Amino acid sequence: DQQVKQNSPSLSVQEGRISILNCDYTNSMFDYFLWYKKYPAEGPTFLISISSIKDKNEDGRFTVFLNKSAKHLSLHIVPSQPGDSAVYFCAASAEGGSNYKLTFGKGTLLTVNP
């Protein structure tokens, strides 16, 4: 039973355009959500997070939106750059804001074309 789902295995966008990566979850106990980026042969790198008490969090070109009623979150990257090409993982925790015992999705491979 997959509690965190990233239904798009891959996404391709043009440089300068918006990239939107989606994530759905089923466990209503999740209260903290994170996005990680992973380049080949490297470990995942923390990108941005959001608590369930918020519906939006912004950090530079990255914005995460949370829709609790739909159990859906999305990561927007604007503008997209070729260096953003990587696998993006959505992760969730039910531990009150800590990153204990994260549940990850399978990831979405983002390709930003010059």
Added chain:
Amino acid sequence: ETGVTQSPTHLIKTRGQQVTLRCSSQSGHNTVSWYQQALGQGPQFIFQYYREEENGRGNFPPRFSGLQFPNYSSELNVNALELDDSALYLCASSLSGLFGYTFGSGTRLTIV
């Protein structure tokens, strides 16, 4: 500030053998978590260590065990290796389980 380092980077073992993977946490971090990432999957939580004690475990059998040392470095031990144990094993450190993890680059374990 050093990041999380894992050793070895690659390892090939035979079914039934035992393996020990090592992790040095980022300076100042006291919590270490281990994740298993099978091919085409997201990382899956194995367990977490805080102040040398296991303080949480995912859905993994007892043949997966670990240690954390006074300097907060950690080991993951797997006994009676099975073919399905082939995966990338990621170590992540944090300060008391807060904020984003810092992940290492992982150990690629192949069971033949």
